[in-house]
Amino acid sequence: MTMVNEQAFAYREEAYAILESNGHNILVIAPAGAGKTRVGYEALKKTDGGAYVAPTRALCLEKFFELKDEFPQNGIVLGNKDYTLTGAEFKGATCRVVTHYKLNQLLQNLGRRFSQVCRTVVLDEVQGLNNEMDIAITKLKILCPDVRIVSLCHTLHEDDEPKFAAWLNALIVKGTERPVPLTHRMVEFQADLTEDGEELSHVLVKENGNVLSAEDIAGMPNNFQMVGWVVKQIRESGDNEPIQIFTPYTEIARQLAELLASEINEYDGDLQAVADSLTAEASEFTQSLQQILPRGVAMHHGKMTQQEREVVQQLVNDGKINILVSCYTLTQGVNLPTKHLIFERIYDHDKETGEKRLIKPEVYHNAAGRAGRPNKQEVGVVWTLVANEIERTEAEEVLLKYKASRLESRIYDEYFLTSQVPQLILLGWNTPAKMAEFIRATFYGQTLQETQPLTDQFERIVSYLIDRQVCGVLGGNRIYLTNKGVQIARLGLHPEEFEIVDELSKTQNLDYAEWVRRLAAVTGEHVVRHGQPSEEDIEQLVTLGLTVYSTSGSTWNAKEMADYVSRIFETCRSYFQLNQMTDYAERWNELVYQQFTYGNLELCHKLAPFLKRDQIKRLIRNLGNALMADVLDDPAKRTLVRCLWIMKNGHAEDELAREMTQVANILGADADQLHSIYAEEKERTQTKITDGKEE
Incomplete structure (x- = not known):
């Protein structure tokens, strides 16, 4: 058992005392791994439930599973872009896990009645304040002043702490110590020439400001070679603890993971079995993941399917992955423990301007905080790679000096x-x-x-x-x-969005391509921030619809627009109800909505009468091209079971069994096999919750 600094958890006693003694709001600020989530769960228990608000779908899913363990006898529901949550389901549940977007919707629909069914709201990762969060919290404070707000964050700029607490009308509870100590190592590669004119690099490693080592290497390494040099130093020192590498870019993550895996000779048969269990071609990254997993290497980011991320996260928590390459999911609260954290680069690109920029200090420290987790490692080591003196200065004077940049709401959009x-x-x-x-x-x-x-x-x-x-x-x-x-x-629409929907509906328009193109034009102008979408982007969206998520070669713009158009299409159903357009709605559903959502996936058309829309969308996101096959293989069946039933809101067992049998008949599968897979996955999920839960 590794040693843990128990003093790092002392702040929680202060938080618990506040929860017991009065109705004050609380702003909890504590390092990653110091157990902030536990304060949120205890707050929910004081009022027999409430709402847990998380910024991303991945974090929502993780908290949903954990809360099912915290409230085993009560209803836990999930509401985000992947999981529909009706007002009735929200009011009938004990705990609700939702995104800020969904919270804003619920407050809009329920108004002051929100406080009648939800007396506590826990806001996770509040340092990522954005326009939706600002509006939703402001509505909550004014409409429901008796609802207790418990806010959790890992760091805030010191000037923002009192201002943010005052805005939330909250008492600050702050933990400053880490459960596991953290060591920072700066690795600078200084380009030079030998006397013979040959390229070389002076490699200088500093630990917490002190020179640890210095050596010369031939050539001028690129970012991949710099990472490889650090990995080699770690392994040659006899340290076989997990290594995690952060990069802002998913394609870089793939290439780097493949390169590192190619240099590992060891092969793990159990990991090969896990790789084989993945649904083939579920995402554009499936093939790479299947190739690298047997070498103890993995990647984790938002462009992978939910199933792929879950599998990787479980393997990481089980200590089966030696090297993980991750992107921004690492900084959004998802639990991915490691000993070594290497920053492949300290720059990304601004989506609005397209210009290169230094990553934000809070992103840096949140990612760095994943190194050295309680009961996993005795120390965390952060390696920051810089290619010249300018990069080193920015790292030392900005990233290491400041814990966070100033909060910026952006509601002025x-x-x-x-x-x-x-x-x-x-x-x-x-x-x-x-x-x-x-x-x-x-x-x-x-x-x-x-x-x-x-x-x-x-x-x-x-x-x-x-x-x-x-x-x-x-x-x-x-x-x-x-x-x-x-x-x-x-409907929660912008007037331009509404006018397109209104015009096309009132003229009984059923031209699928026109619907998608008209809505894509709006998202191209206002939602896609890094430039107008190209004709290629729009053609991909028209041709592939929602399946653009899992199609290799799809552009990021096309995927962003698919998310947006899907949201508008879901809103169209409410528009049709408001305007009593039942007959048109049925034809629109068949000729427009289903074409966008299912495309040529014949299996989805067959399943649609028996499943909810969000279930079908989860299948498309997680099974992708596998849905084109006439018969699903066993890995695909397991993914299907998880997508349809493991996370289903408020289902009854008899209803589930009936639905499972119907789906089995459509698939030409053995219903008993699906029932057996369901039992296995349910038990596995419960084990994962228990083993991976934060102290």
């Missing part, structure tokens, strides 16, 4: 705000004074010296909405919504 203003009017912020009150109540408003620019922006938006006949003004003061505006507010 005009496209986002324009979609929010009708919702605010519907909730009662329907005069200039009330609108100004809401602006001042946001984090962005409270931290501004002068809120007039934001107030001016709201006034521009209201004028725009009046011009688009979304709202009007009575008595020179009160803003009211037109019938069009009420629908826009209820």
Whole structure:
């Protein structure tokens, strides 16, 4: 058993005392691995449940499983882009795990009634404050002041701590010590020439500022060779503990993982069996993952399927993976313990400008914090690779000196705000004074010296909405919504989005390509931040629809637009209900929605009558091209079982058995085999929760 600094958990006693003694909100700030999540779970237990809000689908899924273990006798439901959560399911559950987007939706629909069914809200990873989070928290504070908010984060800029706590009306509970000590090593590769004019590099390794080693190597290594040099140093020192490498780019992760695996001679038969159990061609990374796993190497990032990420995460927690290459999922709370953390580079690209930029200090420290986890390692070692003096200076003067950059809300994004203003009017912020009150109540408003620019922006938006006949003004003061505006507010759409849906629906348009192209034009202008989508992007979206996720060679823009168009299509169903367009909705569902969602996946068309839409979408995300086969192999059947039933919200066993039998008949499979796989996966999931849970 490794030694753990128990003092690192002392802050939790202060948090528990606050939970017991009063109804104060709490802002918990503690390093990665120090057990912040436990404070959130205890807060939920004090009120027999509540809502747990996480920023990503991967983290939502992890917390969903953990909460099923914390509340074994009660209903736990999940709501995000992959899992539909109705208002009735939300109100009938004990614990709800949702994203900020879903929380905002629920607050919009329930208003003040939210507090009647949910008395505690836990906000995880709040250091990643964005526009959706700012708006949702502001609504929550004003509409439901009696709901306790427990916020969890690993680091904040020291100037932001009191401001953020004041905004949340929260007491700060802070843990400063790590359960496992962390060592920082800076590795600088200085390019030079020999007397004969040959290229060489001086490699200088500093540990916590002190020179640890220095040597010369031939040539000027690229990033892959620099990582390889560090891995070699670790292994040649006799250290066989897990190594994790962070890179911002998924394709770099693939190439680096394949290169490192190619240099390993050891072969693990058990890991080969795991690789063989993966669904073939589920994602564009499946083949690479199957090749590298038997060598004890893996990768983990958001472009892999849910099943692939789950498998890798379990292997990492079981200590079966020697080298893991990961991307931003590492910085978003997903539990991937390691001893060594190597930064392949310290720069990424700004999505809005496309320019190279230094990664944010909070990203750096969150990733670095994964090194050295309690009960796993006695020390964590962070290796930061730099190629010249300029990079070293930026690393030392920014990344190592500051724990976080200043919080920035970004609610000033005009496209986002324009979609929010009708919702605010519907909730009662329907005069200039009330609108100004809401602006001042946001984090962005409270931290501004002068809120007039934001107030001016709201006034521009209201004028725009009046011009688009979304709202009007009575008595020179009160803003009211037109019938069009009420629908826009209820649907949560931007006026441009609504007008496309309204025009195409009212003209009974069933042209699939036109629907997708028109909506793609809006997302290209306002949602895809790094440049307009190319014609190739749009053609991929029209041709592949939602299957663009798992098709090799698909562009990132096409995948972003697929997510967006899918959300609008789901909203169309509510539009049809509001406008009593039942007959058109049935034809639209067959000719537009199903074409986008299922494409040429005949198996999905057969399953659709028996499954919910979100179940079908999860199959497409996780099985991909495997759904084109006439018969699913055993790995695909196991993935299907996990997608359809392991995470299903609030199912009854008899309903599940009936659905499983129907699906087996369609697949031409043995129903008993699916039932057996279900029992195995359910037990495996429970074991994973118990073994991997944070202290």
